[in-house]
Amino acid sequence: MNTVLQAHGLGKKYGRRWALTDCDLEVPAGHVVGLVGPNGAGKSTLLNLAVGMLTPSAGTVEVLGAPAGAQQAKVGYVAQDTPTYARLSIADHLRLGRRLNPAWDESLAQRRIQHLKLDPKQRAGKLSGGQRAQLALTLGLAKRPELLILDEPVAALDPLARREFLQDLMEAVAEQELSVLLSSHLVSDVERACDYLIVLVDSRVQVSGEIDTLLATHFRLTGPRRDQKDLPRDQHVVTASHTDRQSTYLIRTGQPILDPAWTVTQLTLEDLVLAYMGRDVQPERPVLEVQR
Amino acid sequence: MIWLTWRQFRVQFLVVASVIVAAAIVLAVTGPGLLDDYRRLADNFIKNLALERLDPLLYQVGIVLPYVVPPVVGAFWGAPLIARELETGTHRLVWNQSISRRRWLAVKLGLTGLGAVAVTGLLSLAVTWWSDPIDDAINAGQDSNIYLPRMFPVTFGARGLVPVGYAAFAFALGVAVGLVVRRTVVALAVTLAVVILVQVLAPTFIRPHLMAPTDKYLVASAENVRGFMLSGPESDARVKQIEVASGSVGAWKLYDRTVDKSGAEVSTLPDWAMDCAPAPPPGVSQEHTSDATRTACFQRLADEGYRQHVKYFTADTFWALQWREFGFFLALAVLLSGFSFWRIRRDLS
Numbered sequence: 055m056n057t058v059l060q061a062h063g064l065g066k067k068y069g070r071r072w073a074l075t076d077c078d079l080e081v082p083a084g085h086v087v088g089l090v091g092p093n094g095a096g097k098s099t100l101l102n103l104a105v106g107m108l109t110p111s112a113g114t115v116e117v118l119g120a121p122a123g124a125q126q127a128k129v130g131y132v133a134q135d136t137p138t139y140a141r142l143s144i145a146d147h148l149r150l151g152r153r154l155n156p157a158w159d160e161s162l163a164q165r166r167i168q169h170l171k172l173d174p175k176q177r178a179g180k181l182s183g184g185q186r187a188q189l190a191l192t193l194g195l196a197k198r199p200e201l202l203i204l205d206e207p208v209a210a211l212d213p214l215a216r217r218e219f220l221q222d223l224m225e226a227v228a229e230q231e232l233s234v235l236l237s238s239h240l241v242s243d244v245e246r247a248c249d250y251l252i253v254l255v256d257s258r259v260q261v262s263g264e265i266d267t268l269l270a271t272h273f274r275l276t277g278p279r280r281d282q283k284d285l286p287r288d289q290h291v292v293t294a295s296h297t298d299r300q301s302t303y304l305i306r307t308g309q310p311i312l313d314p315a316w317t318v319t320q321l322t323l324e325d326l327v328l329a330y331m332g333r334d335v336q337p338e339r340p341v342l343e344v345q346r
Numbered sequence: 347m348i349w350l351t352w353r354q355f356r357v358q359f360l361v362v363a364s365v366i367v368a369a370a371i372v373l374a375v376t377g378p379g380l381l382d383d384y385r386r387l388a389d390n391f392i393k394n395l396a397l398e399r400l401d402p403l404l405y406q407v408g409i410v411l412p413y414v415v416p417p418v419v420g421a422f423w424g425a426p427l428i429a430r431e432l433e434t435g436t437h438r439l440v441w442n443q444s445i446s447r448r449r450w451l452a453v454k455l456g457l458t459g460l461g462a463v464a465v466t467g468l469l470s471l472a473v474t475w476w477s478d479p480i481d482d483a484i485n486a487g488q489d490s491n492i493y494l495p496r497m498f499p500v501t502f503g504a505r506g507l508v509p510v511g512y513a514a515f516a517f518a519l520g521v522a523v524g525l526v527v528r529r530t531v532v533a534l535a536v537t538l539a540v541v542i543l544v545q546v547l548a549p550t551f552i553r554p555h556l557m558a559p560t561d562k563y564l565v566a567s568a569e570n571v572r573g574f575m576l577s578g579p580e581s582d583a584r585v586k587q588i589e590v591a592s593g594s595v596g597a598w599k600l601y602d603r604t605v606d607k608s609g610a611e612v613s614t615l616p617d618w619a620m621d622c623a624p625a626p627p628p629g630v631s632q633e634h635t636s637d638a639t640r641t642a643c644f645q646r647l648a649d650e651g652y653r654q655h656v657k658y659f660t661a662d663t664f665w666a667l668q669w670r671e672f673g674f675f676l677a678l679a680v681l682l683s684g685f686s687f688w689r690i691r692r693d694l695s
Contacts, residue, residue, distance in 0.1 A: 105442055108693045126444050133438035140434065142353065150350055154443035190439070197444065 058083045058201045058233045059104055063113030066099050073099040074257050077113065081235065081250065083200075085264070086227055088244030089237040090327055091254035097237040098134055100254065101205045104235070105131045118200055127156060130199035134206050136190035140179030144172055147189060148196075155197045163196035166222075184215030191219065195226050204236040208243055220247045241324045251323070253330040260330040261306075265323060272326050273311060274319040275303040286313075293329050304329045347445060347453040355458055358422055362415070366465045369411055370472040376404060377476045384479035391479065392488040402492060405480060408473040412504040415469060416512035417541040419462045424520020425533035427454055428686070432528040432694065447690050455683060459517050466513035474505045481505075485596035485661045495596035497661055499549035502598070506668040511675030516541040518682035525689050548671070554600050556670040559657040563605070565648045566590050566622075568640050574623050577614075585619040590654045596661030607651020615652070618643065 057080055064077035074096040081087055089097050102108040103115050106123015115122045117129055138147060144167060152158045167174060170188050172181075178189060187207055194202050204223075208216040224247060227234055238244055244251060252262040261268065272292070279301045282291055289311075292304040304321070311318050321329075380401060384391045395401055428451075431437040441447050481496040494501045502508065519540060524533035564570065566588050573589035592599050603611050621643035659667060 107438065107441070126442065126446065129442075131438070131442035133435065133442070135435060137435035137439045139354075139436055139439070146353060150440070151443065153349055154347060154440070154445050156444055193439070 056082055057116075058085075058118055059087075059235065060116045061100075061103075061113065062115075064100075064103065064110055064115050065112035066096075066103060066108060067111040072111075072257055074103070075112075077259050079252065079259060079262060081233075081252075081262075083233050084231075085250035086224075086234040086248045087236070087250040087252060088248030088265075089235060089252045089254060090239065090241060090244055091237075092331060093239055095254045096257040097239075097254055098205055099257075101131075101203050101235070101237055105129055105203055127197070128200045130194035130197045130202040132187075132190045132194045132202070132204040132207050135210065136183075136187040136207060138178035138181075138186055138189055141177060143175050143177050144181075144189060145174035147178060147193060148174070151193045151196055157198040159196045159198050162198075163192055166192045166195070182215075183210045184212070184219065187211060187215070187219055188222065191223065191226075195230070195232075198230070199232070201233045201235065204234070206237055206239070208238065216243070217246070223247060241327045244327075245323050251327070253327055255331050255333070260333065268326060269321060269323065271308055272304065272306050272321045272329075274321060274325070275301075275305060275311065275316040276319070277301060277313075277316040280315075293333055347450065348457065350440075351454050351457045355423070355461070358426075359461055362418060362422070363461075363465050366411075366415065366469045369407065370468055373404065373408070373472040373476040376400065377472075380476065381479050384483060389488065391483045392490045392493060395480070396492075405477060405493065408477055409500060409504045412466070412470055412473055412509035413545060415466050416509060416516040416545070417538050419466065419513050420516025420520040420541045421534045421538040423458055423462055424517040425524045425537045426530045427458060427521045427524060428690070429524030429528055429530045429533040432525075433530055437694065448687060451687060451690050455518075455521060455686065459514065459679075459683075462513045462517040463510055466510045470504075470506060470509045477505070487595050495598070495661060497596055497598040497659055497664055497667075499553070499598070502553070502664075502667070503545065503549065506665065507672035508668055508675075511672035511679075512541070512545065514679040515544070515675040515682070518679035518686070522682045522686045522689075525686050525694075552674065553667070553671060556674060557659070557663065557667055559600055559659050560592075560594070560597075561655075561657050562592075563653040563655055564590055564593065565644075566604075566652070566654050567644050567648075568622075568637070571622070571624075571644075576623070583620060584617065585615040585623065586613065588615070588619075588622070588654065590656065592656050592658045594658060594660045597658040599656060599658040601655070601657035603655050605653050605655050607653075611655070612652070615647075619647065622647065 059079060059081040061077045061079040064074060064079075065072060066074045077100065089100065091097050099108065103110055104117055104122050106126075117123075118125055139150075142150070148160070148163050148167070151163065152160060166188075170185065170192075172185060172189070178186060181189065187210075191204075191207065194204070207223075208219050211219060220243065223234065223236075226232065236243075236247065249265055250263070251265050251268060253260040277300070279296055279299050282294055282303075285291065285303065285305070286309075288309045289303075289305045289307045292306060294304070295302045304325075383394065387394050428437070431440065440450060477496075480493050481501075484490060484493050484495050496502060496505055503512070516537065520533065520537040523536050523540075524530070527533050527536065570591045570593060571588060572591050574585055575587040575589075576583045577586050578584050588604050589602050604615060606612050621639050624640070
């Protein structure tokens with residue numbers, strides 16, 4: 055079993071609007087996958103399709119080699135806003151997990167609650183956002199899934215809680231043999247936690263791959279003004295911007311860049327993500343620059 | 347899952363169940379005394395009840411409670427069952443444990459629905475058992491203007507199996523509405539309104555069609571006539587309709603129309619039918635029709651072929667009709683539950 059998530063032509067339509075279109079993905083096992091994109095890009099839709107909360111309008115999605123939603127025991131899910139039962143105590147939540155999951159790891163759950171210094175008798179409704187997220191994560195981890203999916207788990211948390219949450223997640227990943235798929239609209243979260251990246255913009259997957267590979271194959275070229283069609287064929291332009299005398303290209307290529315006219319710069323992950331996110335507004339850019 | 351269902355449901359359950367258990371205990375304690383009175387007083391039983399203070403009150407409570415429980419069960423047990431999960435997002439927590447949505451719904455719906463049927467059944471059993479002496483005396487012909495025969499719409503719906511059927515229906519409706527509107531308060535209000543509406547309309551629009559009523563043509567006479575419907579000015583009034591007693595003690599009359607000798611319904615009776623009308627109440631100035639004139643008038647009606655077409659359910663059809671109405675609403679409950687099972691498999695993110 056090598057892929058945790060496999061999508062072919064996957065699409066989801068709400069009414070007349072496509073929230074996700076033509077999604078082809080193949081995510082190998084053993085990664086912490088970051089799904090980034092602006093709000094409303096379709097991240098939640100993709101994750102909900104992966105856990106079977108939604109059914110595809112087009113295409114297929116397979117998780118751990120079976121249709122999404124078919125293997126509930128193997129897939130953990132921490133939903134957006136980390137919902138918990140406000141009137142149930144922490145102990146009740148653990149009991150719920152124990153009763154509803156055959157592979158439940160009670161000692162892991164207890165350890166985590168102790169480690170978090172939470173009172174098991176406390177109601178979930180009285181917890182802070184960070185504590186609630188940690189409780190939801192505990193439920194997800196103690197289920198002992200092969201794949202844990204988290205939908206914007208840290209979106210509502212302050213920076214400190216955010217860091218703690220992701221740290222705990224990383225520790226758990228190191229302990230358990232676990233693949234993780236988490237979505238975020240912040241690159242910093244992904245940078246801290248993930249080794250695999252999917253960029254989703256405007257309901258389409260823009261790029262996906264291991265972060266190291268992505269960083270090794272994307273470059274910024276700066277040099278004298280040059281037309282896009284004059285670039286070598288193996289250099290795929292992600293974004294381009296021009297001034298009167300200068301051109302800046304952000305390209306993807308597997309080959310070394312030989313042209314001495316270019317100044318070649320490595321990209322940071324943020325540069326790379328922003329480049330793909332900004333790609334859709336590209337046609338407007340030349341107009342803006344002429345006005346300058 | 348059973349534990350979770352109980353954990354989420356226990357407060358609502360205990361509130362309703364404690365009221366019903368309290369009522370059942372009161373009825374169980376006072377019931378034997380009532381039965382004893384009936385055995386002892388026999389024909390004077392109902393007359394004697396007027397002297398009591400508690401029993402007439404309990405009789406009223408025994409009519410009100412079985413009507414109150416189904417809407418309450420539907421609105422407070424049924425409507426929040428799924429709607430609250432969808433509203434607070436917790437469905438995304440619980441449906442992503444290692445248990446399918448349908449199994450989750452099956453346990454929730456099964457246990458809570460069973461609870462609804464059980465508490466309503468207990469209440470109805472207590473009420474039916476407690477009021478049995480009164481119902482029996484009324485059906486045996488004892489006169490009363492407080493206690494109604496149990497076939498009458500109001501009492502019929504508060505006895506036997508019918509409240510249980512309503513409760514099952516109300517609960518399943520609440521669940522389905524909650525699943526569709528996804529808002530607890532809205533689902534609660536809609537369920538409450540629909541169930542009450544159904545309770546009000548069922549005796550008129552559903553119950554008469556569940557069974558073929560006894561269908562008869564009776565001759566109106568001074569003895570069996572129960573009412574006249576008049577129209578026009580007081581000096582020149584015409585008789586539009588006559589109503590008669592069905593002649594069957596404890597029966598519920600559905601239909602009563604005057605027909606002529608061809609069998610067609612008449613909208614207005616001939617002028618002379620005014621002679622059949624009884625003496626007006628004292629103080630209203632009108633010439634008095636003598637008994638002889640009335641008898642002659644009724645005779646003429648009979649001779650000219652006028653008959654009363656009546657349809658009614660006799661007292662002995664009580665349980666047959668109870669089973670049918672129960673079955674009808676139980677079938678609705680099953681249909682609504684089927685809808686919920688179908689709907690919950692679809693997208694609900």
